[in-house]
Amino acid sequence: MVAANAPARAAGIALGNNKRAVGYRCPEAHVVAWDEEADNRHFSAGVGALEELVARFTLLSPGTLAIPLDSLKHGYADEPSAVEALISALVSATGWEFFPGIAGTVFAAVLAAGQARRVEPGETAEFLAVQPVSTLEYAGAGATELIDTFTQLGLRTLGDLAALDARDVNSRFGALGKRAHDLATGVEWTPLSDHVREERLNVELGLDTPTTRSDTLGFLTRQLAAELLTAVRSRGLVCTQITIELIAVSGQSSKRTWRIEDMNENTIADRLRWQAEGWLAGATRQGPAAARTGPQTGSGPQAQAGSAPQIGTAPDDPGPDPEDFSEEGIIAVGLVAAELTTPIGATRSLFDENTGQVTHTLERLQGLFGPDSVLVPGLQGGWDPAETNLWTPWQQAASPVRSPGAPWPGALHAPRPTTVEHLPVDVLAAGGRPVGARPAGLESAPYAIRFPTGTTEEIADYSGSWPVESGWWDPAKAIYRTRLQVVTGSGQALLLSKENGQWYITGRYR
């Protein structure tokens, strides 16, 4: 239990209770699993009311926000009236209870808010000195261990810790220890970054007639991008990432986030052109069957008229001619400034070795061969190398599907295959029958492997098979897979996996 509302607390539910204890105290209590993102979203939406009242504030965590007192100086006569005005505005806007606390540092103010009190200026150190050392949990992950150590060393209060020499604490406990010492002595660590107003900087453009011509799109985008960048600049900010969204007649959309070092309307137009070309070419390659689903929601004669020649063209013709390579075309374009920062944050570091030149080279290649031709590696969660691979086009934000932090029982150990494939093969036992696999193991010893080209190779040695079973609670996600490593007669090692009754080569050691 990490949080409970007032009626729940009245029923005797306290923080730290487990689910069973909650059910015992109040059977009708509704227990919800904690989701940090939902918390954040909910909270930041709620405090929107504050944007109208104060110039600067910072969201520390869901449920905690900090307001520098000097930002209130001009608007309010004195502290009590300011606090009263802010709290009443927040409570009436959100319906939540807020506790105010005023102190010399943010950490002290958070502690003071727990007691809803005001620490007089200059008394912050005394106020902190009597607090128990466990309050250092505020310092974040990793602090728990430090608190245990401090307690074992006999440092029960922050005052005990503050009495130690800062240099000694730093040399013994490192950066985290230094941070804890700073908090305990009432030294502000870093100035808090201000909450940037939650306006979404975006521009949209609907086209009169759908188009598949990327040069037309590029031309229109240049104006649109200039508009967006002017809006960004007028706020004294710099845009470092941009999200481009294309909407087709059929309602499908393509959304990608690009990181651009020298952001201007031309580079944005280039990215949009790449994205549009790749998307439209991909849609064409799927063939008429996929393409025919397009115009069902299509509006206007353009989509209908264009559909006939499209179905006529062969699907294996990638269609370098942009005039008739898709029957739908793009009807709307949207640009969102995905990452905004201050100009100083966007300057390139001196210590990055020749990234500028590398960027230039890779962008040139992307221009020649399409954005998906230049891939940078990343890792995500998964059992097999094919799943942990996360190749992202250069300068696009990586979007992992599976969490690398989560446990992946049965994941492949090193040495792992060097390349990933997905090639159906037959694995045969001595009699020529296919080898079956069960969670308990293989039904018979593999003897030979037959490749789709027709060649058969003897299996010299093979590993134990190990199964992956996951998602059995959801038929759509269910995975039953058996993996096997084999060494062929020619000394080549392969990773095989059997799924839905078919063996595949999923990795090659080369």
Added chain:
Amino acid sequence: MSAVPLVEQLSREMGISTAAALFDGLAPRTVDPVLAPMFRRGGLPRGEIVTLTGGQSLSCALATIAVATQEQKWCAGIGLGEPAVSSIADLGVDLDHFVNLVTPAEDWLRVVSILIESFDVLVVDPGFLPSAGERARLLAKVRERKISFISLTSMPGSTEQIEITDTQWSGTERGHGRLRSCLVQARSQTGVHRFLLPGPEGTPAEAPAPTPAEGISERPVIRSVS
């Protein structure tokens, strides 16, 4: 008569800019100590083409470039298919300085000619063998930009040829273990070398014993996976 035109000619044609370079050439790039003896000068040469062929040659190439990427040198792979990121990371390559190019196989020379401008190491599995003229241009460019070029197929004009002649995987134990390490025998201009690639940790390691037969039979498998 001054030596300036001669020096200019040397530096343009041979990539030699100082007298010391005339004798020593460029200092090679550091490689993993296990792999160092394979190279004539104890490291990955710069401004030259090295060929690495045979089984496990891709692993060997990636292990060779690992130290360079850790030293913030940019490396690109061309024509490698889809490499497994986990194994690249296991071999010690810094993922922030590795780029994989997915371009048509017949365009590899064009891609190389663009990458040569700013990259330090290229690992290429050429889609086709270049003609004599193209090869001469490539060699000149490699020498001029002082990059390290590793080709995974044999190519005339290369200065060092490393051929992996034998690979022996161990650990599978006929259905009772898993792949643990691979004993590799490689032949280069410096002789025949034996080492484990990948070793038990996924990185290159010294061969366990002088003869391969002993090396394998002495490795007991304690844990079996059933």
